[in-house]
Amino acid sequence: MEQIFSIKSQKVHEWIPKGDYNVLCALCDDTLAFTSAQDLKLKAQNPDSPKPIEDATTISLYVCDILEPWHLFLINRRCENIIHLIWSSNSPNQKRLLVADESGKIEVWQRKQTMTHVLLNDWTCTHSVNLSGEIIVCAKWFQNGAERNIKLWREIIGLYDDKYPKIDCKCTVEELQSPGEGADGFCVITSSGLFAWAVISKVNSDVYVEKHSLFQNCRSYIAVADINFHIDSSFVVAVSDGCSTSPISTYKVQISSQNSAYSTSISSGLGIVLQDNSSEISVTHLKFTCRFSLNDELIVVTEQDKRSKVTFLKLDKEVSNLHPAILNASHGNMPLKFEESCWISLAEFMCNSLVMSIAAPHRYGDRSDVNNSFEQVVISESNGAVHLFSLKDWQLSCSSDHFEKYDYDKCLSCVDQSYNGTVFVGLDRYGTITCYKVTNTRDSSFPLSSFCISSMLEYCLLREKDSWDVMCCLKSPNAEAIWKQINDNFYRQLKPVQDYFAVSILMLNVRIQKVLSTSNSRPADYYLEALLTHYWYLFSRKLHLRRPTQMMERVKLQKMIEILSSTIENSRELDPNNLVSLKEIELRQDVFTTCLPSLEFVCQLAIQVFFEVANMSNYLVSIHRNPGALCKLRCLIFVIRNSIKSNFEPPLLRKGVQTQRDGLGRIYTLLTKLWMVRIEKDAECDENLLNDMSLIHAHFLTHPPQVPQTLTSRDFIYQGNASNNFHYGEEPEIKNATNLSSLQRPKQEYDCITQMALGCISTKSTRQCTRCGGLSYYSPTEQKSSQYTCTRWRCLCGGQWRCF
Secondary structure, eight states: OEEEEEEEOOOSSOOOOSSOOOOOEEEETTEEEEEESSOHHHHHHOTTOOSOGGGOOOEEEEEEETTEEEEEEEEEEESSOEEEEEEEOSOTTSOEEEEEETTSEEEEEEEOOOSOSOOOSOEEEEEEEEOTTOOEEEEEEOOOGGGOSOOOSOTTSOTHHHHSOOOOOOOSSBOSSSTTSBOEEEEEEETTSEEEEEEEOTTTOOEEEEEEESSTTOOOOOSEEEEEEOTTSEEEEEEEOSBTTSOBEEEEEEEEEETTEEEEEEEEOOOBOOSOOOTTOEEEEEEESOSBOSSOEEEEEEEETTEEEEEEEEEESTTTTTOSOBOOSOBTTBOOOOOSOEEEEEEEEEOSSOEEEEEOOOOBSOGGGOOOTTOEEEEEETTSEEEEEETTTTEEEEEEEOSOTTOGGGSOSEEEEOTTSSEEEEEOTTOOEEEEEOOOOOOTTSOOOHHHHHHHHHHHHTTOSOTHHHHGGGOOSOHHHHHHHHHHHHHHHSTTSOHHHHHHHHHHHHHHHHHHHSOOSSOHHHHHHHHHHHHHHHHHHTOOOSOTTSHHHHHHHHHHHHHHHHHHHTOSOOOGGGOOOHHHHHTTGGGGSSOOOOHHHHHHHHHHHHHHHTOTTSHHHHHHHOHHHHHHHHHHHHHHHHHHHSOOOOGGGGGGHHHHHHHHHHHHHHHHHHHHHHHSTTOOOOHHHHHHHHTHHHHTTOOOOOOOTTOTTHHHHSOSSSOEEEETTOOOOOTTOGGGGGOOOOOOOOOHHHHHHTTSSOOTTOEEETTTOOEESOSOOTTTTTTTOOTTOOOTTSOOEEEO
16 A cells, blocks of 8 residues: 555644534545535635634535646535535446535535536536435445446446456336336435435436335434445345444345336345444444445444454355354344344454544455455544455455554545545545555465456556556466466457557567477566566557557567567566666677667657656656666667667658667667666766756657546656645646746757657647647647546646647
């Protein structure tokens, strides 16, 4: 677990909000919604405003992009305390947010539907339901079977078909006008035992609301509750009054449509009696471990003596006679139905303090069909500790303590995780957002499955810095079987992606077959890991191959893979403390004498290697901690050096051979300086070197590579392993390069190399950076803004684009 960034509000006054209020956050795709009692927009825009902040009494609801969390967008302000924030995943193109306050009012906020998927500044309240006098304990959106697959912003790649197996299921609630089609809606549970649900009609946008009582004649009050969906269009409700002496009751709810009307049936299920049923123990949290399952798995958190105990329970039919947790009594004057099932205890975890919040994974399917190490429950404590409990082996996988011990105000009061489980966010009482990344904790014995391939693609889109963590799962004696599985899964998942992914994996397939067929003293896993690592580099950076269907581009890609892999194969160690010296590698020049890439290809690699190794703001630290980037830097230096010495002239660059050699010589000089800084650990950062490398794409007329939507901001967020602290309303600046804004674009003539880098002709989509003068035709346009980039997309140096 690694902290990525922390967004804080600027302290204008030492102010602590009066009264008790909830701090909530909800993460959907890359959009975060959270509440705050402080006016963050006021403090960001008018820090010297004479308005006293101590008079603020409203609760504000904000939304932001976790890729650019310093930009906030206000949705609504209210006087009532907000107690629930729930995102709807049924409509990926129309994000809906359910907001419930303590007065019993439920609102559905929807973002204005536009062609661009990144506008977060226009929200409207489309529906409202008022349950006056009721305290809402739990709220959930309906999970329709037809739309159960999770859709993130990366819609073109089917990452989750293997991870979440397809199960035959029905819709939770069907539309009256369209039988068989899932209806949008939500259900809530109140403290008085009231179960209410609402259906939002897709025809006329009307809201149909029904209310039912769970306890009937009983006057019990509910303190905690949760809802889980089943495959037979029903869902299970687990409720507790907060006392461990009372059993945890479960109910099965079925909503059906008959004769153009809805009918609701509620039947009680098997209850749970806790083993520690003392009057001093209270139940504080109930959470199902999934949103759609075959078997129910429930997390129960109890509190005693300012310490919490987390218990994982599962409803199992096979051990009904072995576990004493069967409730042979009645609760609430309602007899319980007895089935051949019971709740068994899977694991227990004792915390050092109180549990503040729990974030369960958003998964689907049975546990036996899913083999995902990222399925983890996030637990935050009042002392500031954060724990990750793996549901794969029911053990504590990671713990971290980033805040001061036993500081209630600085702990994460609310946590939520992304759908793929690789990123989760936390929020404290002062509105500080902290984002974490879940690192790969698989050992060498972990079997490679189809899920691992999906994780590799997810890491690619999340700009994972260290690809060796992903490759550790390939250290297996069955290298040939592993590669066959990788090949099959990649071919199946990359069909809708652009052609050059399939071309590159085809070239790697040929190379792997040659490696496995040759006898060598080194194991085949060594070559497999080396080759896939460099393919990972090419894939994740999405290098500039506009028309890879041409044979010449295919040959270039194959030659580049062979050159890089040959260098890796002849390197002894990848440990940064035991790297091969520069002179020793020079003896391996024979691997570069065959064929060399063009100038634009080398410039692209130079830009990517520099920003991965140097990272601008964390210069020396990232160099020493990233052996993979050092290896790429070493490979690139010798590719350029041999390009200068050779007589190789690409057919498309015959008129600019001299310009090509001059450009390669300049890049070689800069990268050599960067290498020497890495060798001499005590060397100071050369500001001229930073400036020259930041302007490299302007000097040699190359452009930043194409990146997925809204990911450019991660160049500023993921800078080194150390966490970055930002403030709301202030974009992060590039450190050690403060004079970049005063630099002018260098004067140069646009020859054939320029035209080739710009796509042979200058078009309306060509853009120029206002800070460094770099050129790019991947800048935002009206036609491609929703596919490739967004209106906030910036150059690698941080400057904005303008028409060229």
